[in-house]
Amino acid sequence: MAITAATFEYFRKLVEQRSGIVLEAGKEYLIESRLAQVARAQGFASIDDLATDLGNTGFNSLHRQVVEAMTTNETSWFRDIHPFEALRKRVLPELINLRAAESRLNVWCAASSSGQEPYTLAMMIREHFPKLAGWKIQILATDISTAMLAKARAGRYSQLEMNRGLPAPLLIKYFRKDGTDWVIKDEIRHMVEFRELNLAERWPALPGMDIVMMRNVMIYFDVALKKDILRRVRQVMRPDGFFMLGSAETTLSLDEAFQREQIDRAVVYRLSGAKAGRERVGV
Numbered sequence: 001m002a003i004t005a006a007t008f009e010y011f012r013k014l015v016e017q018r019s020g021i022v023l024e025a026g027k028e029y030l031i032e033s034r035l036a037q038v039a040r041a042q043g044f045a046s047i048d049d050l051a052t053d054l055g056n057t058g059f060n061s062l063h064r065q066v067v068e069a070m071t072t073n074e075t076s077w078f079r080d081i082h083p084f085e086a087l088r089k090r091v092l093p094e095l096i097n098l099r100a101a102e103s104r105l106n107v108w109c110a111a112s113s114s115g116q117e118p119y120t121l122a123m124m125i126r127e128h129f130p131k132l133a134g135w136k137i138q139i140l141a142t143d144i145s146t147a148m149l150a151k152a153r154a155g156r157y158s159q160l161e162m163n164r165g166l167p168a169p170l171l172i173k174y175f176r177k178d179g180t181d182w183v184i185k186d187e188i189r190h191m192v193e194f195r196e197l198n199l200a201e202r203w204p205a206l207p208g209m210d211i212v213m214m215r216n217v218m219i220y221f222d223v224a225l226k227k228d229i230l231r232r233v234r235q236v237m238r239p240d241g242f243f244m245l246g247s248a249e250t251t252l253s254l255d256e257a258f259q260r261e262q263i264d265r266a267v268v269y270r271l272s273g274a275k276a277g278r279e280r281v282g283v
């Protein structure tokens, strides 16, 4: 379903306003491929007709469905492996020392897609940190996509999805087979709380975070939004916490308060003195 320039412009604006995702010129094919099914399912003869209809009504669930359809939800278990090695070898051991008196850890996995990232972390904690058994561990996983959040909460994955990065011993230990799918066991599922949160809008009050993982989402945003999000991450992070981005992302030339630290083949970011600290909640 080819689209007109006006239709492209309509969806480009809608998606950027509602999610921060930038659709540059040349991305017409993305709209055509992602929205053809939405248009068909809603009984429209074309994507142009869908745009006309949406343009004539206030924001509703169909606009929302369109925005969600334009998100890229690519993810996998232990994605890029090195960040998880850094968490296991350095970040978690250091936090265990720092928080020994509180026996409490807060992790925020922002843009968690279908859940592989926060569940990977939860399995890793179970596997390698028996010491944390008596701690209060809160793993908050958020995303803009309600479809992804529903899938993540269900913890149900196809064989193809399981083949992407999950070591066999963990598959056997933490999943049960149900038909052709695999379902994550409750002991891991209950370690993660999934909530809807749009990074481009105002965030709800969040607890001070020891680890913020915000991987492979800011690549879709423009510089102004990236800067604004990094400023708010600073307010949510505890001063001695850790921040992690995707391998193609950086805080460099966006926010000088973040100090880059290399841990083997992974990069983590920590806050430098002056700008560190939580200024307020509800950012």
Ligand SMILES: C[S@@+](CC[C@H](N)C(=O)[O-])C[C@H]1O[C@@H](n2cnc3c(N)ncnc32)[C@H](O)[C@@H]1O
Binding pocket: 018, 019, 020, 021, 071, 072, 073, 074, 075, 076, 079, 110, 111, 112, 113, 114, 117, 142, 143, 144, 145, 148, 197, 198, 199, 200, 214, 215, 216, 217, 220, 246
């Ligand atoms: C490529 S996935 C990354 C998943 C995971 N963090 C990883 O690295 O494997 C990007 C996710 O960001 C989410 N996303 C896009 N825009 C968002 C926004 N404005 N607020 C919150 N999540 C958003 C998408 O729904 C998608 O699930």
